[in-house]
Amino acid sequence: xxxxTKDCWSERVWNADPESGDRIQISFIDxxxxxxxxxxxxxxxxxxxxxxxxxxxxxxxxxxxxVHMYGTRPAADGWHCEFSGTLESIGxxxxxxxxxxxRHEERQLLxxxxxxxFTTVGPKSSLDWFKSKLEEHYELKEAAxxxxxxxxxKQARVLNRVVSxxxxxxxxxxxxxxxxxxxxxxGLEGSKPVGTPCVKHSSEEIARDEELLExxxxxxxxxxxxxxxxxxxxxxxxxxxxxxxxxxxxxxKMSVQDMKRLARYLLGKPRLVYEYPxxxxxxxxxxxxxxxxxxLKT
Numbered sequence: 001x002x003x004x005t006k007d008c009w010s011e012r013v014w015n016a017d018p019e020s021g022d023r024i025q026i027s028f029i030d031x032x033x034x035x036x037x038x039x040x041x042x043x044x045x046x047x048x049x050x051x052x053x054x055x056x057x058x059x060x061x062x063x064x065x066x067v068h069m070y071g072t073r074p075a076a077d078g079w080h081c082e083f084s085g086t087l088e089s090i091g092x093x094x095x096x097x098x099x100x101x102x103r104h105e106e107r108q109l110l111x112x113x114x115x116x117x118f119t120t121v122g123p124k125s126s127l128d129w130f131k132s133k134l135e136e137h138y139e140l141k142e143a144a145x146x147x148x149x150x151x152x153x154k155q156a157r158v159l160n161r162v163v164s165x166x167x168x169x170x171x172x173x174x175x176x177x178x179x180x181x182x183x184x185x186x187g188l189e190g191s192k193p194v195g196t197p198c199v200k201h202s203s204e205e206i207a208r209d210e211e212l213l214e215x216x217x218x219x220x221x222x223x224x225x226x227x228x229x230x231x232x233x234x235x236x237x238x239x240x241x242x243x244x245x246x247x248x249x250x251x252x253k254m255s256v257q258d259m260k261r262l263a264r265y266l267l268g269k270p271r272l273v274y275e276y277p278x279x280x281x282x283x284x285x286x287x288x289x290x291x292x293x294x295x296l297k298t
Contacts, residue, residue, distance in 0.1 A: 002110060003121045004169045004276035013108060013123050018148045021125035025147035026163070027118070028156045029131065031083075032139040034116035038068040038078035046072060076115075083113060090133045104130075119158050124149075161233060169277035174233035179266040182226050185219075186263050193268025198240035198261055203296055205254065212251040220251040223259055234272050237262060 002008040003026055016022035031037070040046055046065045050057045068075040084094060087102050092111065095101035102111045109122035109130055120130060124147065134140055144156035146165040155164045160175040183189060212220060224244045231241035240262045247255035 001276050004278055006278070006280045007282060009108065016123070019150065021128075022123045023147055023149060024121065025124050025127055025145050025149075025152060026156070026165075027120045027127045027131065027145050028143045028158055028163075029118040029120070029134065030141050030143055031116040031118070031134075032141065034083075034138070035068045035070050035075045035079050037138055038075070038082035040065055040068060040074075040078065044074070046074065048072075079116075086134075086137050087111070090130075114159060117158060169275060169279070171276070172233075172274040174230065174272050176271065178226060178230040179263075179270055182223060182230070183263050183267060185223060185226075186260055188260065188263050188267065191264055191267060194261060194264045195268070196261075197237050197265040198243060198258060200294070201254065201296070206296060209252045209254040212253060212256065216256075217251050220256060220259070221248055224248055224251075224255075227259065227262055236269065236272065237265070240265070 003024055006014050009024065013022050013024060016024070046068075047062045048065060048069065050061060050063050054063075065072075068078040080099070084099070088094065090104075091106070092102040092104050092109070095103070100113045102113070103109065104111075104122075104126070107122065107126040107129065109120055109126050111118055111120040111130070113119075118134070120127060122130070127145065131140075131142060144153040146153045146156050146163065148165065152165070154166070155162065157163070160177065162171075162173040162176075164171045164173075224241075224247070227237070227241040228245050231238045240258065244255055244258050244262065
């Protein structure tokens with residue numbers, strides 16, 4: 001959105017020639033073996049069992065980790081502290097609302113980090129500088145650099161979301177695999193689509209509802225989690241997915257019906273594409289519901 005919005009950039013950058021170093025691009029960088037870059041402090045040591053191939057395996061000994069290892073609980077936090085320190089050392093300022101957003105005011109860079117994926121927007125020359133600074137610390141791969149130049153990439157994937165640079169602006173599409181898996185795991189291929197992702201239950205239906213059989217609970221929770229993950233990119237499904245997730249602790253037959261309703265809606269609306277035209281914006285309008293959607297439970 002910021003890449004497509006004039007008010008986020010200086011005139012020099014927004015009006016730059018499509019082949020100049022000032023043109024806007026979006027960079028997609030992946031850090032290789034990210035967690036192994038984060039060192040473990042002496043104050044909080046972590047020990048692991050020795051692997052079978054180690055000559056001391058089975059002798060009552062263990063190993064102390066020097067760096068964080070995938071699968072250990074503190075690993076993600078250790079990596080977050082590591083890359084945050086690196087970004088702040090090169091002048092990036094951490095967001096106040098989100099610790100995963102960084103900005104460099106002078107170089108006009110905005111970076112968001114998810115795990116080992118760095119998505120950064122800014123002028124080409126600044127992105128070149130940013131990449132070189134990261135390379136001083138980490139092994140990395142720049143999967144794509146989309147932009148308006150003739151040699152710039154025009155499409156990229158970030159966390160399996162598809163981002164495209166087009167003549168009229170930018171587009172962003174939700175991960176198409178998630179709804180396919182949801183429909184398949186519910187056995188609803190070929191079913192009749194419905195026009196809405198959820199329905200409002202009556203008080204009588206709620207009173208008659210029964211808990212799900214124990215052997216079906218785990219399967220339901222996995223499906224609910226998938227629907228919740230998809231809803232991050234599908235505003236049309238957010239309310240329906242949220243209602244299903246309310247039953248995570250004690251799934252019921254009605255919650256399964258709600259899940260199937262959501263899947264049948266996705267059969268008819270399999271894709272959702274955000275469009276960000278080249279634009280100017282000076283305000284943001286926010287809307288909210290006044291009666292919590294008339295929920296009879298709360």
